[in-house]
Amino acid sequence: MTLIQSFTEGQEIVGFYMLKSAIFKQTNATPPKQYFDMILSDTSGEITSKFWEATTADKETFFAPMLVKVRGLVQMYRDKPQFKINQIRPATDEDGYNIADFVRSAPVQPVDLLYTIKQAVVSIDDDELQLIVNHCIEKVGDKLMHYPAAKSMHHAFYAGLSYHMVRMLELAEFICVQRPFLNRNLLIAGIVLHDIAKTEEMNAELGIVSDYSFLGKMIGHISLASNWITEAAVLNGMDVNSEKIVLLQHLILSHHNLGEWGSPVQPQIPEAVALHLIDTLDAKLQAAEDAVGTMLASEQWSPPVRSLENKAFYKASKE
Numbered sequence: 001m002t003l004i005q006s007f008t009e010g011q012e013i014v015g016f017y018m019l020k021s022a023i024f025k026q027t028n029a030t031p032p033k034q035y036f037d038m039i040l041s042d043t044s045g046e047i048t049s050k051f052w053e054a055t056t057a058d059k060e061t062f063f064a065p066m067l068v069k070v071r072g073l074v075q076m077y078r079d080k081p082q083f084k085i086n087q088i089r090p091a092t093d094e095d096g097y098n099i100a101d102f103v104r105s106a107p108v109q110p111v112d113l114l115y116t117i118k119q120a121v122v123s124i125d126d127d128e129l130q131l132i133v134n135h136c137i138e139k140v141g142d143k144l145m146h147y148p149a150a151k152s153m154h155h156a157f158y159a160g161l162s163y164h165m166v167r168m169l170e171l172a173e174f175i176c177v178q179r180p181f182l183n184r185n186l187l188i189a190g191i192v193l194h195d196i197a198k199t200e201e202m203n204a205e206l207g208i209v210s211d212y213s214f215l216g217k218m219i220g221h222i223s224l225a226s227n228w229i230t231e232a233a234v235l236n237g238m239d240v241n242s243e244k245i246v247l248l249q250h251l252i253l254s255h256h257n258l259g260e261w262g263s264p265v266q267p268q269i270p271e272a273v274a275l276h277l278i279d280t281l282d283a284k285l286q287a288a289e290d291a292v293g294t295m296l297a298s299e300q301w302s303p304p305v306r307s308l309e310n311k312a313f314y315k316a317s318k319e
Contacts, residue, residue, distance in 0.1 A: 001015050001016065001042075002015055003042060003043070003044040003045075004017070004040065004041065004042050004044050004045045004046060004047050004296070005044035005045045005294065005295070005296055005297060006044075006296070006297050007047060007074045007081060007083070007296050007297075007298075008074060008296070008297070008298050009074055009075065009076050009081065009298065010073070010074065010075075011073070011074045012071075012072070012073055012074075013070070013071070013072055013073070013074060013083070014069075014070070014071045015069070015070065016067060016068070016069050016070075016091055016095065016097050016102070017040040017041065017042055017067075017068060017070060017102060018040065018041045018042060018065055018066070018067055018068075018099060018102040018103065018206075019038060019039075019040060019062060019063075019064050019065060019066050019067070019068045020039040020040065020041040020046055020064055020065060020208055021037075021038060021039040021064050022036055022037075022038050022062045022063060022064050023036065023037040023038075024036055024054065024058075024059045025037055033052070034054045034055065034056070034059075035050060035051060035052045035053075035054050036049075036050070036051040036054045036058065036062065036085075037049075037050065038050070038051060038062075038085065039064075040068075040070065040083060041102070041104065042102045042104075043101075043102065043103070043104050043105075044104075044294065045104075045293075045294030045295070045296070046294065047074075047081060047082070047083045047296075048080070048081075048082050048083070049070075049072070049082065049083040049084070049085050050082065050083070050084055050085065051085040051088055052084070052085075053086075058088075061090065062088070062090070064208065064210070065099065065205060065206050065208050066090060066091075066099070067090070067091035067097060067098075067099040067102060068088055068089065068090055068091060069088070069089050069090075069091055069095065070083075070085050070087065070088045071085075071086050071087040071088075072084050072085040072086045072087070073086070080303065081296055081298075081299070099206065100206070103157075103158050103206050103207055103208075104157040104158065104207065105157055105158035105159055105207060106155075106157060106158065106159040106160055106162065106163035107163075108159075108163060108166070110144075110145040110146060110158075110159040110162060111145070113144075113159060113162035113163055113165075113166050114144055114145060114162060116166050116169065117137075117144070117162060117165055117166060117169070117192060118137070120169050120188055120191075120192065121133050121134060121137070121188075121189075121192060123188070124185045124188055124189055125185055126185045126189075126244075128233075128236070128238055128244060129185055129186070129189045129244070129248065130189075131232065131236050132189065132193075132229055132232040132233065132236075132238075132245075132248065133189050133192050133193060135228070135231070135232035135235065135236070136192075136193055136196050136225070136228050136229075136232065137192070137196070139228060140196060140199040140200075143161075143199040144159075144161060144162045144196075144199070145159065145162070146158055146159055146204075146206070146207060147159070147160070147161045147162075147198065147199050147202075147204055147207075148160040148161060148202075148204055148207045148208070148209060149161040149163075149164040149195060149198065149283075150198070150209070151202065151209035151212075152209075152306075153283070153287065153306070153307045154282075154283040154284070154286045154287045154290070154307060155283070155286050156207075156209070156290075157207045158206060158207030159207065160207060161195060161196075161198060161199070164195065164282060164283070164286070165191060165192060165195070167282045167286075168191045168278050168279060168282050169188065169191055169192075171278045171281065171282065172184075172187050172188060172191055172274070172278055175274060175278065179270075179274075181270070182270055182271055182274060183271050186244075186247060186248060186251065186271045187251075187271045187274055187275060189248055189251075190248060190251035190252065190255070190271065190272075190275045191275060191278070191279075193225050193228075193229070193248070193251075193252055194225070194251065194252055194255045194275060194279060195221060195225075196221075196225055196228075197221035197222075197224035197225040197228065198221045200213060200215050200216065200221070200224055201213060201215065201216030201220060201221040201224065202216055222252060222253060222255070222256065222263065222264075223253075223264075225252045226249045226252050226253055229245065229248055229249050229252065230245075230249075233245050247269060247271075250265065250267075250268065250269065250272055251269075251271060251272050251275050253265050254266055254267045254268070254272045254275075254276065255267075255272070255275050255276050255279055256276070257276045257280075283307065284307065284308060287305055287307045287308055288305070288308060288313060291303075291305045291308075291312075291313045292313055292314075292315045295315055299315070300314060300315055301313065301314055301315070302314075302315070
């Protein structure tokens with residue numbers, strides 16, 4: 001099977017790939033012609049694809065995510081690689097392929113990520129904070145085993161949310177040693193909870209977000225997580241107005257830093273500053289890693305990365 005990352009211009013491709021996105025459209029021609037705007041993906045990356053000979057029956061056949069077999073040609077369009085699909089069909093059981101084999105996922109096994117997160121929670125030396133965090137983890141169930149951290153901005157892959165948490169926890173341990181004045185218990189709790197409600201904010205399957213949920217659109221993960229903290233406090237007989245509970249909620253509510261980025265308040269304690277910066281560092285580095293790591297072998301520059309000031313990134317030689 002030819003990995004997408006190794007596609008080259010003019011290459012004819014026959015193989016199985018995951019259909020990550022499929023949008024049925026019409027051209028502006030008279031009479032208009034129907035076609036599919038698609039994204040094909042595998043573990044190495046993804047490529048924008050066009051299926052020009054689409055029919056109304058095809059519209060009822062192809063939905064993301066699903067595994068498909070395609071035949072087509074790698075072309076360049078506006079200096080970017082694009083795949084022209086000449087033939088496409090859904091994969092069948094007889095093909096012997098599993099869609100999970102084509103899903104990009106975190107480089108660490110989900111079970112190991114979840115173990116690391118739970119060990120970090122156990123290390124919180126505050127019974128009330130530990131109870132609150134465990135309540136939220138139990139609330140999301142097994143979603144931490146497979147949910148992405150975002151639709152496209154960063155860690156947008158299978159188990160990306162847990163991977164993001166673990167990378168942040170690693171950074172936090174270093175910073176707490178370097179800056180011992182920080183309240184480690186509060187910071188660790190804030191890291192585990194800051195994005196945990198994304199499991200309710202987004203509808204996701206196989207690490208791919210199809211859309212934002214009703215709760216996600218109307219409330220969002222930041223407010224949802226803050227509400228979950230209140231819920232946990234009430235269920236465990238804690239004072240919801242105590243300094244500890246309010247500070248933990250402050251970490252969650254301020255972790256995007258600015259109102260235009262989604263935070264209703266800005267960081268006003270050192271731990272909130274640390275959480276925001278750790279979150280930003282991991283998210284932006286992951287976006288940069290994704291940009292250069294999923295480029296085709298023939299490319300030197302990535303497409304513009306929206307979360308990194310819409311700049312393209314150059315893939316330097318390792319030699």
